[in-house]
Amino acid sequence: MTTPIGLIGLDPLAAHLTRAGFTVATSPDLRIAADRVHELVTDHGPVGCLILNQPRVQSLIPRIYRHVNLTVLGTDQHPIVDDGDGYRTYQLRGGSTVVDVLKNAGVVTDAIDLDQLPPGLQFESDGSLLDPNVPDWSEWDPDLQSPRRAAAGDPEGLAGVVPTDDEFFAESVRRALRGGAIRTGQAEVLFTLSGSGGVGKSSLALSVANRAANRGRRVVLIDANLGQPDLATFLRVADGDLPTVFDAVLDDNVRTGIISPIALNRTRDARLSKVNFAFIQGPTAEQLGTGRITAGVVAGMISQVRQFCDLVVLDTQILERDDPRGLVTQIIEPELGAGGWALAVTGMSTAGLSNLIEVMERLLRLGVNPSHVMSLINRVPTNLALHNQDRIVAALRELSVHIGTIWEDNEILSRMNAGELVSDLPVCANLIDTVLHRIFDMPVEAPAYVPEAERERRRGWFRRRGKESGR
Numbered sequence: 001m002t003t004p005i006g007l008i009g010l011d012p013l014a015a016h017l018t019r020a021g022f023t024v025a026t027s028p029d030l031r032i033a034a035d036r037v038h039e040l041v042t043d044h045g046p047v048g049c050l051i052l053n054q055p056r057v058q059s060l061i062p063r064i065y066r067h068v069n070l071t072v073l074g075t076d077q078h079p080i081v082d083d084g085d086g087y088r089t090y091q092l093r094g095g096s097t098v099v100d101v102l103k104n105a106g107v108v109t110d111a112i113d114l115d116q117l118p119p120g121l122q123f124e125s126d127g128s129l130l131d132p133n134v135p136d137w138s139e140w141d142p143d144l145q146s147p148r149r150a151a152a153g154d155p156e157g158l159a160g161v162v163p164t165d166d167e168f169f170a171e172s173v174r175r176a177l178r179g180g181a182i183r184t185g186q187a188e189v190l191f192t193l194s195g196s197g198g199v200g201k202s203s204l205a206l207s208v209a210n211r212a213a214n215r216g217r218r219v220v221l222i223d224a225n226l227g228q229p230d231l232a233t234f235l236r237v238a239d240g241d242l243p244t245v246f247d248a249v250l251d252d253n254v255r256t257g258i259i260s261p262i263a264l265n266r267t268r269d270a271r272l273s274k275v276n277f278a279f280i281q282g283p284t285a286e287q288l289g290t291g292r293i294t295a296g297v298v299a300g301m302i303s304q305v306r307q308f309c310d311l312v313v314l315d316t317q318i319l320e321r322d323d324p325r326g327l328v329t330q331i332i333e334p335e336l337g338a339g340g341w342a343l344a345v346t347g348m349s350t351a352g353l354s355n356l357i358e359v360m361e362r363l364l365r366l367g368v369n370p371s372h373v374m375s376l377i378n379r380v381p382t383n384l385a386l387h388n389q390d391r392i393v394a395a396l397r398e399l400s401v402h403i404g405t406i407w408e409d410n411e412i413l414s415r416m417n418a419g420e421l422v423s424d425l426p427v428c429a430n431l432i433d434t435v436l437h438r439i440f441d442m443p444v445e446a447p448a449y450v451p452e453a454e455r456e457r458r459r460g461w462f463r464r465r466g467k468e469s470g471r
């Protein structure tokens with residue numbers, strides 16, 4: 001006797017429920033998940049079904065609730081506003097256990113053995129799944145599961161179970177101890193956006209990924225610049241055999257495309273600083289030429305990646321008016337509509353600003369939460385009359401949370417040219433922290449930056465005032 005159940009937006013729960021005896025219909029992709037639940041209903045009649053509340057499922061609920069035994073789970077971000085008519089609701093709070101949710105949903109039958117669930121398996125109030133027992137960094141390092149490793153001699157039979165790379169293992173344990181428990185489930189998603197080239201999208205994507213990773217988050221950085229992916233160059237990925245997004249597409253498995261932090265540090269020159277985030281390279285021109293890397297495919301990958309990290313950072317290409325690759329309409333808009341974040345970057349020139357503003361306006365019209373769109377001006381010369389800057393700030397404030405200015409700084413340029421990361425430089429660390437503060441509520445650790453010229457001016461005022469007071 002099987003107990004069928006459908007999961008929509010709750011794919012990470014599937015493995016656990018299967019172990020407890022459920023037959024689970026699910027997919028990381030919401031639409032596919034809904035199709036699979038539909039098939040399950042066709043085969044078994046009105047089965048139990050759990051849906052994580054989010055804008056993308058709202059139109060689904062009225063269509064399916066009569067056919068399934070439905071429970072909608074509310075989150076902090078998308079709470080249950082009124083009790084469902086004809087279906088059950090459950091508002092998740094930090095610590096709601098999976099057992100509670102299942103019992104409440106009325107889906108537990110005699111055939112189900114709840115003891116098979118990890119003790120303490122629970123939801124966080126954002127809908128992510130928290131398993132207090134599993135320090136599972138290993139799961140996202142393809143190296144750790146590779147047959148090559150096992151073949152290389154594994155006397156203790158630990159391949160695929162325990163990370164064998166000492167450094168990575170030590171780091172995993174350290175983080176697991178510090179963080180207490182590891183999240184699995186719904187990572188945050190952040191895009192860098194700009195309307196003109198060279199304003200610092202890639203620099204900022206790298207910086208946010210690096211600082212978030214160094215501050216204890218599990219981060220996957222994706223080069224979604226399908227025109228001219230440049231993150232691999234900035235990161236000094238030297239090994240041409242390392243996978244790209246194309247390998248993930250061929251294998252229909254995002255993990256195949258991931259370069260783990262270990263593999264990344266291995267390919268970088270040993271003198272460069274170590275990074276703690278994982279990376280998916282953009283395609284080569286030849287790979288792009290196959291036509292297999294479409295916006296739809298990238299969107300599907302994002303939802304897979306979200307399952308095993310805390311933050312997905314996507315670097316994009318310049319936003320173009322006609323959106324030739326569907327980057328805006330098929331990836332950015334849906335992700336932001338579902339609670340994703342954008343970091344809109346502009347320089348001081350008005351070229352490009354109007355493109356950016358046009359896209360931001362469209363996002364707002366589509367109902368994207370403006371508090372999830374952050375903006376900053378990068379590469380502002382410190383000797384500049386501030387008039388133009390004020391105008392840009394005013395325009396950005398209409399459409400986003402403007403988080404400030406990063407000045408033109410030679411150290412950023414020279415360090416990045418040398419393959420180094422710049423996220424901890426005083427000139428930008430404070431703004432990077434501000435981004436993390438907005439997304440994760442992490443404290444802003446780096447102090448606000450005052451450029452040398454400004455410090456000079458302030459010293460000048462101070463001296464003058466000193467003289468005046470001495471009169």
Ligand SMILES: Nc1ncnc2c1ncn2[C@@H]1O[C@H](COP(=O)(O)OP(=O)(O)OP(=O)(O)O)[C@@H](O)[C@H]1O
Binds near residue numbers: 203409410416417
């Ligand atoms: N605040 C800054 N001061 C000085 N140089 C900077 C600053 N920010 C970025 N740069 C440099 O400017 C160059 C362009 O930055 P970056 O590649 O990040 O821009 P981009 O928007 O990703 O460009 P593209 O549109 O070509 O992808 C890089 O060499 C980077 O090191």
Ligand SMILES: [Mg+2]
Binds near residue numbers: 201202203225
């Ligand atoms: Mg770039």
